[in-house]
Amino acid sequence: MDEQFSQIDFGPLKQFLDNDDITDISYDNGGQVWLKTLSKGVFRVENTGIDNALMEKIAFQCANSMGKSFNMANPMLDAESTELRMNFLHDSIAKNGIAVLIRKTPAKIRLEKEKIIKEDYIRLNIHDFLLKCVEGHCNIIVSGETGSGKTEFIKYLAAHTKDNEKLITIEDTLELHLDKIFPYRDIVAMKTNNIASYSDILVACMRQNPRWILLSEVRSAEAVMAVRNSISSGHNILSTIHADKAESIPNRMYSLLETNQDVNQFLATIHRYVQIGVHIKGYFSTKYNAFHREVSEVVEFYVDENNNPKSRTLYKKTPDGKETILNPSKHLIDYLETQGVIIPSDILVKEEFRDASSDSFVVDNSNYMQDNYGTSTGTVNIANNNQPLSTMNVDNNNQNAIQGVNNNSSIPNNYVNAPQMVNVTGING
Numbered sequence: 001m002d003e004q005f006s007q008i009d010f011g012p013l014k015q016f017l018d019n020d021d022i023t024d025i026s027y028d029n030g031g032q033v034w035l036k037t038l039s040k041g042v043f044r045v046e047n048t049g050i051d052n053a054l055m056e057k058i059a060f061q062c063a064n065s066m067g068k069s070f071n072m073a074n075p076m077l078d079a080e081s082t083e084l085r086m087n088f089l090h091d092s093i094a095k096n097g098i099a100v101l102i103r104k105t106p107a108k109i110r111l112e113k114e115k116i117i118k119e120d121y122i123r124l125n126i127h128d129f130l131l132k133c134v135e136g137h138c139n140i141i142v143s144g145e146t147g148s149g150k151t152e153f154i155k156y157l158a159a160h161t162k163d164n165e166k167l168i169t170i171e172d173t174l175e176l177h178l179d180k181i182f183p184y185r186d187i188v189a190m191k192t193n194n195i196a197s198y199s200d201i202l203v204a205c206m207r208q209n210p211r212w213i214l215l216s217e218v219r220s221a222e223a224v225m226a227v228r229n230s231i232s233s234g235h236n237i238l239s240t241i242h243a244d245k246a247e248s249i250p251n252r253m254y255s256l257l258e259t260n261q262d263v264n265q266f267l268a269t270i271h272r273y274v275q276i277g278v279h280i281k282g283y284f285s286t287k288y289n290a291f292h293r294e295v296s297e298v299v300e301f302y303v304d305e306n307n308n309p310k311s312r313t314l315y316k317k318t319p320d321g322k323e324t325i326l327n328p329s330k331h332l333i334d335y336l337e338t339q340g341v342i343i344p345s346d347i348l349v350k351e352e353f354r355d356a357s358s359d360s361f362v363v364d365n366s367n368y369m370q371d372n373y374g375t376s377t378g379t380v381n382i383a384n385n386n387q388p389l390s391t392m393n394v395d396n397n398n399q400n401a402i403q404g405v406n407n408n409s410s411i412p413n414n415y416v417n418a419p420q421m422v423n424v425t426g427i428n429g
Contacts, residue, residue, distance in 0.1 A: 005081055008061045012049035017084075017104065024147070027055055028099040036147060038110075041284050041291030052091075055098050059088040082107055082180065085173055107180035111156040120288075122295040123323070125348055126315050130298070133276050134160050136341035137211075137236045138332075141218070141227075143243035143252070144280035149293045150240035151175050151216060153280055157238055158214055165211035170201055170226070175216050198222040202229060215239040221258040228266075231273035246277035246299040247311050264309075271301040271309035275332060302331035314348060325349050 016022050016035065024036035033050050036042045062079040063070040070077045075090035083106050089099040117124050133140065134157050144150045158178055161167065166186040169176045179187040188208055190201050199222060205213060213230045215223060218241040230237050243252040250270040254263055277299040285292035298315040316324045327348050336343055 005062065005065065005079075005084060008058060008065070010058060011054050013054070013058070013102075017102075020106070023104055025102040025104075026100070028094070028097065030097040037291065039290050041282070042147075052097050055088075055100050059090075059098070059100070062086060062088070080174060082174075082177065085175075105175045105177065107177035109155055109159050109181060110152050119292075121293055123315070125325075126295060126298060129314075129328075129343075129347055130157065130276070130278070131160050132336070132341060132343055132347075135162075136336035136339040138275035138335070139231050139237050139273055140239075140276045140278060141237075141249050141274055142240045142278045142280060143246055143249050144240070145242065145282065148280045148282040150280055153278070153295075154214065154216075154238050154240055155181075158212070161212055166209065167212045167214060168205050168208055168210040169214045169216070170198065170205060171216040173216070176214060178214070198226045202226045205230075206233065206235075211236060213237050217241065218253060218256070221256050224253045224256045227253070228269060228273075232269065237274075243279070246279040246297040247313065249277040249299075250274070250301065250309065267309040268303055268307055271311070272303045274301050275335060276300060277311075300328055300332050302329060 010017060013025065016025050021037045021039055022035050023038060026032075026034040026036075027050060028034075031051055033045050033048045034042060035045055059070045059077055063077055066079060068074070068077060070088060070090060072090065072092040075093045077086075077088040077090075079086040079088070083104060085103045085105055087101045091098045111121075113127065116122055117127065130140075140157060142150045142153050155176055155178065158167065158176075159181070163185060166188075167178060168188045168190060169178055170190050170192065172192045174189070174191060176189070178185075179189045188205075188210070190205065192198055192201055196204075198220070213235050215227060215230075215237065216239070218224055218227055218239055227237060227239060241249060241252055243249050250267050253270060254266050257266070277297075278295060279297035279299075280293060281296040282291065282293045284290070294317065295315075296317045297313065300312040300314055302310055302312070304310050312326065312329050313324065314326050314328055318324075325348050327346055328343075330345075333343060333345060
């Protein structure tokens with residue numbers, strides 16, 4: 001329990017505060033208790049022993065510990081410490097009873113590589129590619145809905161920055177806690193308030209000479225400008241934003257602006273300086289019978305030779321389990337090279353099977369497997385592909401299983417033009 005709130009009697013709430021699987025506790029509507037967990041998502045619990053009287057007592061204790069008031073004259077209370085963030089609404093404005101939201105923000109990295117690969121949170125090759133992007137100082141923005149795990153993923157990426165690179169976190173509510181997680185590192189944790197705005201803190205931040213700036217969330221015009229000014233001045237950023245997909249991150253940032261700035265100019269700036277967008281999706285999975293989070297989209301942003309903003313979907317997983325994978329463009333490869341990171345041009349796809357519309361590699365996840373070494377087998381869709389492919393030794397007794405690929409000739413057109421699924425068991429680039 002936080003030292004700041006160690007004297008508060010949480011009563012039957014403590015069992016939920018001590019459970020690492022629980023991330024949020026919501027109390028409202030005359031006594032309902034709702035939990036948000038990592039494993040099951042959101043659900044209601046009964047017979048908890050938690051009631052209005054307990055919540056009012058906790059609110060008054062929090063207010064007293066911070067020297068604040070909680071009453072009809074001051075009906076809203078925010079209480080924040082290292083690992084808890086609490087919001088109370090007095091029953092003078094919450095007409096169906098006092099409302100409370102408690103969010104747990106533990107000072108630790110919840111994500112671990114072996115665990116997230118095993119749980120299908122992210123593909124191994126996408127995971128390693130994103131860490132290469134961090135090593136190469138790419139600016140990365142993570143999108144997703146509330147509770148999808150954007151902040152946790154940003155913390156995971158930040159954990160893979162170099163130990164000798166200075167980090168500054170800028171938040172309006174403390175959630176990252178990187179200074180507590182890595183007490184030996186050069187980290188400054190900054191918090192906005194009604195005196196120090198994003199703009200004020202950013203000016204001070206620049207004078208601290210950081211390599212990385214971490215904005216916990218881009219949710220206002222001021223935060224958008226902070227991101228733009230940070231990246232255009234040569235600093236690297238990791239941040240999150242509410243958006244429905246990674247591809248729409250630049251447009252979502254523009255929609256938050258409160259000025260009449262030219263949209264094309266703004267989008268060109270974001271596409272020029274933000275290299276990667278990642279989308280995190282959280283939903284109840286019938287496959288796993290649990291609440292499941294996953295990286296569902298990775299997009300590369302860049303500007304072409306005519307300064308037009310462009311995007312390239314490197315990875316996308318659709319609700320039916322299909323995955324599309326495409327190698328990064330020369331723009332990203334060249335950028336990483338300038339940062340001293342060399343990646344092969346086929347880092348994500350060793351042999352591209354193209355369909356006429358998407359020019360991408362498509363995997364049917366219903367037949368997807370991965371062994372302990374990261375070697376993948378899956379079903380590749382080459383339907384309606386009129387492009388010449390490499391010669392394949394087709395085993396007709398194994399339902400068109402492709403046993404090997406080289407680059408000497410092409411499959412007969414009458415085979416390629418027939419829409420079908422073929423099982424790839426070995427491909428040489």
